[in-house]
Amino acid sequence: MMNLLHWRLLVAVADASNISRAAEDVGMTQSGASQAIAQLESSLGFQVFTRERRQITVTALGELVVEHARNMLVHLEAIRALADNNRGLSTGRIRLASFPSVTSTLLPGLLRDFRRLHPGIEVVVLEGTDEEVEEWVAESTVELGIVMNPDSGRAEMVIGQDAWVAVFPASHLQARRVRAQGITLGELASQPFILATGGCAVNGRSLMEQAGLQLSDIRMMVRDWISASKMVREGMGVALVPESTLPEDRRGLCVVPLLPPVCREFALVCSQAGKSSQATQALIARLRIYSKAMHD
Known part of the structure; x- marks a missing residue:
């Protein structure tokens, strides 16, 4: 089944002429991107790309598909911008606490999609030990925290x-x-x-x-x-x-x-301040969608 991530990947591959770079742009692994492209082409019933050594080119029929996909994404972004303005999400600030090994490995891919969709919302990442992250969440110093091995029912979502x-x-x-x-x-x-x-x-x-x-x-x-x-x-x-x-x-x-x-296990936990923040709730919702799309 094709989803929005497939179409973003399709356009990214066409622009980069390289699956690895396109996968990085949309926050996927190279193997996941290759499988997604194969799945998309299978659903369409024809090749969108031809693979020649290290370079990927778009087929004649693929050019039409990419153009439609690009237009669809532009219109979708415009609709989202209208919805954000109506909900007061055109600007905002989210403080997200994490510890070093997660900051460098999991966060970049998770946040890339949200920053692209909501450029007016600033996500500030604060780095500390696992114990400090727990304290910051408990004291509402941050809206969100990535914690290790959380108690059952406490996490908004498991991220890794x-x-x-x-x-x-x-x-x-x-x-x-x-x-x-x-x-x-x-x-x-x-x-x-x-x-x-x-x-x-x-x-x-x-x-x-x-x-x-x-x-x-x-x-x-x-x-x-x-x-x-x-x-x-x-x-x-x-x-x-x-x-x-x-x-x-x-x-x-x-x-x-x-x-x-x-x-x-790493999980996203919301503080009391985060529960009352529209921007924070939008980020949580987006991360859930992103996580589901990555595993579909």
């Missing part, structure tokens, strides 16, 4: 999930054996450990304590996840980090899944 993984030096004697089968927190607890916190209360030590375990040999404590991986690469110990924080270059590292799997 991240698995915890163990990181060993590739030269570690256990690395090859545990890479395939995984490792338990109990097996990790006695290892020479590099404790990375990411500026969060939920980290390797707190996960151990929740499981009734203690780290017996902490060699070093760092705030930055990437720094922990670099120290692991140098053979200074092992670390427990969220999978999304792993470096792109994993040479010298052995990444091992936990048994049983342990995940951290």
Whole structure:
């Protein structure tokens, strides 16, 4: 089934002549964009694009489709602008609190669509620890906060999930054996450990304590996840980090899944100030639509 995101992607691909750049423009992954284009062409019954090595061109019939899609989006934007003005959403300010690993990975894609639809509404992102974000939400210092592992029924929506993984030096004697089968927190607890916190209360030590375990040999404590991986690469110990924080270059590292799997969940929570803000409620509604479209 074709949705608005498909049509925006169609126009973005035509403009960029490249799926990767178009996917980034609309806040999708490259694989998701490729699947969406294939789905759209299947629904239409003809090719909109031809793929030639690294370049994508629009077919003759595709040019007509892109023109209609572009006109449709322009008219839709005009209708939305009228609706925003009528509801007092032409201007506004939303304070959104988050912590570093989410600010750099999840937020850009989530906010890009809203900023394009509501250019008069300013979204200010405040960065803090997970505990600080909780305090800011409780005190209505911010309208919205992205919190970790929220209690049931408290979240407006879940925006992401991240698995915890163990990181060993590739030269570690256990690395090859545990890479395939995984490792338990109990097996990790006695290892020479590099404790990375990411500026969060939920980290390797707190996960151990929740499981009734203690780290017996902490060699070093760092705030930055990437720094922990670099120290692991140098053979200074092992670390427990969220999978999304792993470096792109994993040479010298052995990444091992936990048994049983342990995940951290990110969710959007609204403060009392946010509940009475029309702009904030518009952002929440838009993020829900965006999330649904991404998973359709």
